[in-house]
Amino acid sequence: AQTVTQSQPEMSVQEAETVTLSCTYDTSESDYYLFWYKQPPSRQMILVIRQEAYKQQNATENRFSVNFQKAAKSFSLKISDSQLGDAAMYFCAYRSTNTGNQFYFGTGTSLTVIP
Amino acid sequence: EPEVTQTPSHQVTQMGQEVILRCVPISNHLYFYWYRQILGQKVEFLVSFYNNEISEKSEIFDDQFSVERPDGSNFTLKIRSTKLEDSAMYFCASSEGSWVTEAFFGQGTRLTVV
Numbered sequence: 001a002q003t004v005t006q007s008q009p010e011m012s013v014q015e016a017e018t019v020t021l022s023c024t025y026d027t028s029e030s031d032y033y034l035f036w037y038k039q040p041p042s043r044q045m046i047l048v049i050r051q052e053a054y055k056q057q058n059a060t061e062n063r064f065s066v067n068f069q070k071a072a073k074s075f076s077l078k079i080s081d082s083q084l085g086d087a088a089m090y091f092c093a094y095r096s097t098n099t100g101n102q103f104y105f106g107t108g109t110s111l112t113v114i115p
Numbered sequence: 116e117p118e119v120t121q122t123p124s125h126q127v128t129q130m131g132q133e134v135i136l137r138c139v140p141i142s143n144h145l146y147f148y149w150y151r152q153i154l155g156q157k158v159e160f161l162v163s164f165y166n167n168e169i170s171e172k173s174e175i176f177d178d179q180f181s182v183e184r185p186d187g188s189n190f191t192l193k194i195r196s197t198k199l200e201d202s203a204m205y206f207c208a209s210s211e212g213s214w215v216t217e218a219f220f221g222q223g224t225r226l227t228v229v
Contacts, residue, residue, distance in 0.1 A: 004157070033216045044220050044221050047217055050217065052216075095216060102173075103158075103218065105152075105159075
C-alpha cells in the first residue's frame with residue numbers, strides 16, 4: 001500500500017518569509033497524483049496545489065510551489081511571502097490512477113505564521 | 116463557491132450507542148467519500164460511494180459502519196455500536212467523477228465516544 005510521510009509535525013515562519021514543508025511517499029506505481037491540502041482551524045480542507053507524476057515541471061500556484069523529485073519520491077511545498085492567512089494544518093496526499101479513488105494522507109504539518 | 120458541509124461539527128456519544136454523521140456533498144458531484152483521522156494519526160480512507168452503492172472500502176469499514184444516500188442530497192455515515200476507538204475526526208468528501216483528480220472536503224465532524 002502507498003504511504004505518505006510528513007516528518008515535520010509543526011513548522012513556523014515569519015510573515016513575508018519563505019517556508020518549505022516536506023513530504024515523502026512510497027509507491028511502486030509510475031503514474032499517480034500528489035496534492036497539498038490546507039486545513040485552517042475549524043474549516044474544511046482546501047486544495048492548495050496538485051502535481052501529476054508524469055509531468056516533469058513543478059506545479060506552481062501563485063505563492064505556492066512544489067519541488068517534485070520523482071526518483072526520490074519527494075514532494076515538498078514551498079510557501080513564499082508567507083501571510084497570516086497561511087496558518088493552517090497542511091496535508092500531503094497521494095492518489096493512484098489505478099486502484100480507485102482514495103487518497104492516502106500524511107499526518108499533517110501545523111504551520112504557524114509569526115507576525 | 117460550492118462546498119461540502121458536515122453536521123454536526125462535534126458529536127459526543129456513549130459507547131455502544133449508534134451515531135449518524137451527515138454530509139451534504141456538492142450538488143453535481145457523483146463520488147462521495149468518508150475519511151477519518153484519529154488524533155495524532157493519519158487521515159485514513161473509510162469508503163467511497165458511487166451510483167448508490169459502495170465502490171471501495173477499507174479494512175476499517177467493518178460491519179459496524181454503513182453509508183447511505185437517503186434523499187439524493189445527504190450522504191450519511193452510520194456507526195451502529197460505537198467503541199472508544201471510534202473517537203476521531205470524520206471527513207466527508209465528494210468529487211465530480213473518478214476521472215477528476217480533485218476531491219472537495221467538508222470541515223469534519225469530531226466524534227467523541229465516552
